[in-house]
Amino acid sequence: MLELRNVSKHYCGIPAVDDVSFAARPGEVTGYLGPNGSGKSTTLKMITGLIEMISGRILFDGKSIHDDLIAYKRRMGYVPEEPYLYNHLSGVEYLVMISQLRDLPARQSSERIDGLLRLLSLYDDRHASISGYSKGMRQKLLISAALLHNPDLILLDEPFSGLDVGSALILRSLIKELAARGKVVLFSSHELDTVERISDRVVILHRAKLVADDSIERLRSMMDLSTLEEIFSQLAVEQDSVATARQIAELVHA
Amino acid sequence: MRKLILLLPLQFRVLYRQFLLRVIDLEALSIEADIPRFIGQFAGVLIFVSVISALKALFASDAPPEILRGICWAVEQQHISGIMLVVGLFAVVSWDTTFPDKRDAMVLLPLPITPHIILLAKLAASSVIIGIAILSLNFAAGLAWPILVAKACAGNPLRALAAYWFTMVAACAFLYGMVLTVQGMTALLLPRGLFLRLSALLQLVAFGLFLGVYFLQPTIDNQVAMNSASNHHLLICLPSFWFFALFNQLNGSLPTSLGWLATEAWTGLALAVSGAGISLLLCYLRTMRKTIEEPDLVSAMRGMHWTPRFGSALQTAVLFFTIRSLLRSKQHRVIFAFFLAGVFGTALSSVKDAWWVGHRLPLSIDFLASSYLMMVLAVVGLRSVFALPITLHANWVLRTTQMRATRQYVAAARRTLLLLAALPAWLLAAALSNSFYPWREVMAHMAVVAIWGIILTEVSLLGFYKVPFTCSVLPGKINIQFLFWGFFIFAVIFAYMFADFEIHALHNPLRFGLLLAVLAAIEVCLWGFNRHRAKWAVLYFEELPSETITTLGITYLS
Numbered sequence: 001m002l003e004l005r006n007v008s009k010h011y012c013g014i015p016a017v018d019d020v021s022f023a024a025r026p027g028e029v030t031g032y033l034g035p036n037g038s039g040k041s042t043t044l045k046m047i048t049g050l051i052e053m054i055s056g057r058i059l060f061d062g063k064s065i066h067d068d069l070i071a072y073k074r075r076m077g078y079v080p081e082e083p084y085l086y087n088h089l090s091g092v093e094y095l096v097m098i099s100q101l102r103d104l105p106a107r108q109s110s111e112r113i114d115g116l117l118r119l120l121s122l123y124d125d126r127h128a129s130i131s132g133y134s135k136g137m138r139q140k141l142l143i144s145a146a147l148l149h150n151p152d153l154i155l156l157d158e159p160f161s162g163l164d165v166g167s168a169l170i171l172r173s174l175i176k177e178l179a180a181r182g183k184v185v186l187f188s189s190h191e192l193d194t195v196e197r198i199s200d201r202v203v204i205l206h207r208a209k210l211v212a213d214d215s216i217e218r219l220r221s222m223m224d225l226s227t228l229e230e231i232f233s234q235l236a237v238e239q240d241s242v243a244t245a246r247q248i249a250e251l252v253h254a
Numbered sequence: 255m256r257k258l259i260l261l262l263p264l265q266f267r268v269l270y271r272q273f274l275l276r277v278i279d280l281e282a283l284s285i286e287a288d289i290p291r292f293i294g295q296f297a298g299v300l301i302f303v304s305v306i307s308a309l310k311a312l313f314a315s316d317a318p319p320e321i322l323r324g325i326c327w328a329v330e331q332q333h334i335s336g337i338m339l340v341v342g343l344f345a346v347v348s349w350d351t352t353f354p355d356k357r358d359a360m361v362l363l364p365l366p367i368t369p370h371i372i373l374l375a376k377l378a379a380s381s382v383i384i385g386i387a388i389l390s391l392n393f394a395a396g397l398a399w400p401i402l403v404a405k406a407c408a409g410n411p412l413r414a415l416a417a418y419w420f421t422m423v424a425a426c427a428f429l430y431g432m433v434l435t436v437q438g439m440t441a442l443l444l445p446r447g448l449f450l451r452l453s454a455l456l457q458l459v460a461f462g463l464f465l466g467v468y469f470l471q472p473t474i475d476n477q478v479a480m481n482s483a484s485n486h487h488l489l490i491c492l493p494s495f496w497f498f499a500l501f502n503q504l505n506g507s508l509p510t511s512l513g514w515l516a517t518e519a520w521t522g523l524a525l526a527v528s529g530a531g532i533s534l535l536l537c538y539l540r541t542m543r544k545t546i547e548e549p550d551l552v553s554a555m556r557g558m559h560w561t562p563r564f565g566s567a568l569q570t571a572v573l574f575f576t577i578r579s580l581l582r583s584k585q586h587r588v589i590f591a592f593f594l595a596g597v598f599g600t601a602l603s604s605v606k607d608a609w610w611v612g613h614r615l616p617l618s619i620d621f622l623a624s625s626y627l628m629m630v631l632a633v634v635g636l637r638s639v640f641a642l643p644i645t646l647h648a649n650w651v652l653r654t655t656q657m658r659a660t661r662q663y664v665a666a667a668r669r670t671l672l673l674l675a676a677l678p679a680w681l682l683a684a685a686l687s688n689s690f691y692p693w694r695e696v697m698a699h700m701a702v703v704a705i706w707g708i709i710l711t712e713v714s715l716l717g718f719y720k721v722p723f724t725c726s727v728l729p730g731k732i733n734i735q736f737l738f739w740g741f742f743i744f745a746v747i748f749a750y751m752f753a754d755f756e757i758h759a760l761h762n763p764l765r766f767g768l769l770l771a772v773l774a775a776i777e778v779c780l781w782g783f784n785r786h787r788a789k790w791a792v793l794y795f796e797e798l799p800s801e802t803i804t805t806l807g808i809t810y811l812s
Binding site for chain 2: 048049050070073074076078080082084085086087088089093096097098099100101102103104106129145
């Protein structure tokens with residue numbers, strides 16, 4: 001189980017994540033929601049160990065991840081928000097490098113790489129330079145790299161970004177399948193419909209603070225609202241979207 | 255001047271400034287991202303070379319006319335081939351920048367800018383850099399030598415000056431024009447994907463060609479040798495001699511029997527300028543849109559993926575990552591190529607005499623020192639490019655997959671340095687050593703070079719607790735003046751001192767054994783030291799600036 005206990009992170013004194021606590025359990029898909037700048041990606045980067053928190057604790061299976069960061073990284077797969085990749089490598093070279101860095105057995109990793117590339121429709125372009133890949137192809141490569149070592153904890157930051165409909169449907173099912181196999185899956189997304197369909201539980205951040213942490217069913221009944229979109233709007237959206245849209249249209253029209 | 259500049263179209267001025275910043279990639283060089291500073295440092299080195307040459311003219315001015323004429327011929331050839339080398343290296347560094355790339359097409363084509371404005375702005379930016387190179391390299395020498403030439407030939411100093419400067423500009427225009435013609439024609443004739451692949455190869459070929467020609471071409475300092483039938487083929491193949499003849503033709507000092515060489519220069523210049531002009535125009539007018547239409551996604555090369563193991567998985571990963579980064583990242587390739595230029599230049603100059611004589615020569619201090627310098631340049635060069643990041647944002651993947659101790663990463667960097675820098679430099683020195691005898695001494699020297707390479711590798715790993723190409727670098731760390739002087743003062747002088755010591759030791763087995771033992775002991779100590787330090791070190795991906803607050807170390811004692 002992944003647990004965050006009173007985790008905080010400040011940038012120049014401004015809180016990016018403020019005293020956030022929640023848990024993501026094995027076998028469950030936890031959706032992590034929040035408006036732009038609410039602190040989702042910062043939280044995920046702290047969970048991966050990429051950035052330091054200023055206070056709080058992050059535990060995985062009851063142990064602080066910083067006790068043995070290397071052992072923790074062996075069990076963690078991460079898809080970042082931005083598809084930052086080494087563009088001068090080809091897709092297959094990138095995955096081979098990841099497998100070597102993770103010290104995976106050569107035969108096993110070769111089979112997995114081939115399989116992932118085929119299943120995610122990257123096989124024909126596996127030798128092409130990543131610099132020529134479309135956004136969707138890069139995203140698929142990131143997903144492949146994150147799953148290559150069969151991680152127990154899967155952190156996905158906007159994983160649907162740039163994916164075509166077919167690939168997005170595969171990823172939806174894949175997330176559910178991975179959770180069903182006992183993995184801890186935490187993913188952030190702005191696609192509320194997708195989150196509603198595949199998440200067992202949602203965590204909502206607003207202005208760096210946690211405003212909801214429960215199953216969608218319970219949130220619906222507690223707040224007496226029918227959809228996740230309505231729940232999210234009530235908890236984390238301050239602007240009147242229709243009025244704002246009208247103002248923008250009037251501004252550019254004037 | 256400012257008023258004149260303001261008369262130019264605004265679009266041209268804006269684009270010119272942008273392109274000037276992109277001619278040399280400052281992000282890669284990291285000289286505080288400051289183009290005037292970089293150009294200033296670069297020009298400073300060339301001015302120094304020019305001043306030395308001018309001082310040589312001062313010392314030669316008292317020589318008798320016959321000898322002076324020979325000296326002047328030799329120096330004219332050196333100056334012309336020198337400026338051609340500088341422009342050639344600039345062409346290698348700024349490879350592709352004169353032609354429109356996908357970024358230019360994507361950003362500029364949607365804007366109301368005509369392609370010829372873009373082309374002119376790019377040409378102006380390149381011309382400014384070449385102009386600075388010409389001015390700097392001839393800063394003092396371009397005044398002293400033409401006057402001396404006029405004295406040697408009893409000619410008009412002003413005419414000699416005009417002829418000298420025109421020849422320098424013409425030689426540069428010829429060389430740069432030829433490079434642009436070859437690039438432009440390749441871009442026009444080949445599909446973009448293939449062109450992108452071939453372009454990198456062409457860049458390396460051009461680099462080797464310019465260096466090889468410069469370091470291997472002979473000096474012909476008299477008319478008899480120039481007219482010799484045995485040198486005829488050589489003169490046809492070497493453009494620096496064409497422009498040497500052009501200078502003398504313009505100066506009125508060209509023997510009539512060499513008039514054909516000057517004609518070669520005029521023909522070559524006309525071909526290069528018109529070829530560059532036509533290919534550039536066609537590229538901007540015809541193929542600029544093609545760069546958007548044709549995908550950069552080059553079709554797969556099936557069956558080309560081969561990754562043999564070189565040590566542990568981590569060592570293999572770091573080694574291949576380094577090879578691919580060097581081959582595919584233009585910035586890293588170009589910077590490393592500059593160090594390789596030093597390696598090849600040193601190598602070629604060390605065996606030049608043996609090659610022209612046509613038989614083996616006794617082992618010399620020059621060769622011994624050259625082999626050390628080759629090793630220094632190769633190892634320091636690779637270590638220097640290791641420090642320059644590539645796609646810094648992508649280093650998250652190495653951070654999240656960091657599962658081994660720091661010493662294993664240091665071991666991987668060590669193996670990469672040994673395999674990609676020390677071993678090739680050693681093999682090159684070994685191949686060149688075939689031009690020298692006796693073989694026992696040559697073999698003994700190669701053993702010293704091998705240990706020398708390992709020592710340099712260990713020295714360059716001191717404090718290097720990072721994965722190559724993945725750590726940010728603070729601006730202002732690279733200073734060309736410092737590197738230049740550092741290399742000459744420390745490396746060259748030390749190499750010659752050590753070579754002098756070694757050549758004596760080679761004749762004395764006891765002394766040589768002691769030398770090897772001391773070197774081996776240094777190597778073992780450095781290896782042990784690095785290994786011990788790496789045990790406690792933390793791998794880092796971000797270079798932090800030094801603290802701005804200095805603690806005074808005052809402790810309150812209760």
